[in-house]
Amino acid sequence: MRAIRFETTGGPDVLQAIEIETPTPGPGQILVRHQAIGINFIETYQRTGLYPVKLPAIPGGEAAGVVEALGEGVTRFKVGDRVGTTNASGAYAEASLVRADRAVAIPDGISVEVAAAVLLKGMTTEAFVRRTYPVKAGETVLVHAAVGGVGQIMTQWLKAIGATVIATVGSEAKAEKARALGADHVILYREQDVAAEVRRITNGAGVPVAYDSVGKDTFEGTLASLARRGLFVSFGNASGPVPPFAPARLAAGGSLYLTRPTLVDYIVTAEELDESAGLVFDMVASGKIEIEIGQTFALGDARKAHEALESRATVGASLLIP
Structure with a gap:
């Protein structure tokens, strides 16, 4: 073969x-x-x-x-x-x-x-929005690369459960696609300050959870977009791996959490x-x-x-x- x-x-x-x-x-x-x-x-x-x-x-x-x-x-x-x-x-x-x-x-x-x-992309989405952080209707969520493979599914899933989606994309053409998928707010990450836009959209509060598959290029913006005790779900390195950082930065950002989940740990048994x-x-x-x-x-x-x-x-x- x-x-x-x-x-x-x-x-x-x-x-x-x-x-x-x-x-x-x-x-x-x-x-x-x-x-x-x-x-x-x-x-x-x-x-x-x-x-x-x-x-x-x-x-x-x-x-x-x-x-x-x-x-x-x-x-x-x-x-x-x-x-x-x-x-x-x-x-x-x-x-x-x-x-x-x-x-x-x-x-x-x-x-x-x-x-x-x-x-793979769908079960990743299921695991992350239902179990890594159980997103509730009415919550505002940040999704990077919203028209990528996982991003498209995640945006639609979040909308189906009643969440408000802030999507980041790299071009106006992709912004139109993100809106068609249901994204409530779209940020052009190459042209706009992601954290500043998230704070503006959320009236300064930030988001309780952010899903970041991009890695190095979006790390700082994602960290600065989180609300107090917010969760940073880092699950990809499209732009390269996140550089090492001091855990004290999580405290300084508002007692933040960061997780690096992988699907395999959510489908351990045949039943799962x-x-x-x-x-x-x-x-x-x-x-x-x-x-x-x-x-x-x-x-x-x-x-x-x-x-x-x-x-x-x-x-x-x-x-x-x-």
């Missing part, structure tokens, strides 16, 4: 198309024949070495497709079932092995493309995984969240996909199609 592999860390040019043997599922595993593969920023972090992985490596964890073979003891699925996962073993390939308890059934009415585009995925699929099926697949790339064009992602040229979700 075809796969994308990198043997050294570096830029998108280290991604190489190769041919490898199709794996055979072991006990408790399923072989999933991919029909769509989700592209996420975490793969760029692994490729550059920011998140170390064992080399050589086939990137990717999110994919959707059809169960082609079952390992010993698997009863959760049968051959031919449509499944999605965020835990594939090397998803940038035509097929991958997945632990059966790390895959979820794709319900009728949800396409494999939408499943591959929404699972099924519940989270079910809530995501329900939001999509109900029409409360629309999934925009902004761009698709052939599997062999993974390098172009990473270039587009890192240049912030993408809107919504990005997919590789085998």
Whole structure:
């Protein structure tokens, strides 16, 4: 089968198309024949070495497709079932092995493309707005990169539960998109002082929670946007990692909290995984969240996909199609 592999860390040019043997599922595993593969920023972090992985490596964890073979003891699925996962073993390939308890059934009415585009980003949103900080109706929330993959889903989810969303984007075209998604206030972070605008919008109070996937470039503005005892949810490094800082800064900012959550700790058991995925699929099926697949790339064009992602040229979700 075809796969994308990198043997050294570096830029998108280290991604190489190769041919490898199709794996055979072991006990408790399923072989999933991919029909769509989700592209996420975490793969760029692994490729550059920011998140170390064992080399050589086939990137990717999110994919959707059809169960082609079952390992010993698997009863959760049968051959031919449509499944999605965020835990594939090397998803940038035509097929991958997945632990059966790390895959979820794709319900009728949800396409494999939408499943591959929404699972990781949607469950991340579910975990962060329901469990990291249970956002309540009427609360005002700051969302950075509001028209990115997670940002689009998060903005719509927050609006569905009655929150007021302050969105940051990098251009007027993206500002229009954020408003169409339901954002109540939009800040052009390249042109405006984010913290000053947040304070103006909130009459000086700041926000109780801010979701920041950008990292280094937005860290200071996010910190200065929080209300007393506010929570900074840092979950990405699109502009680079946040530099070290003294914990005393949290005290000086108003007894603030900062967390660096990752989805894996919110879907530890099969029951947690099924519940989270079910809530995501329900939001999509109900029409409360629309999934925009902004761009698709052939599997062999993974390098172009990473270039587009890192240049912030993408809107919504990005997919590789085998």
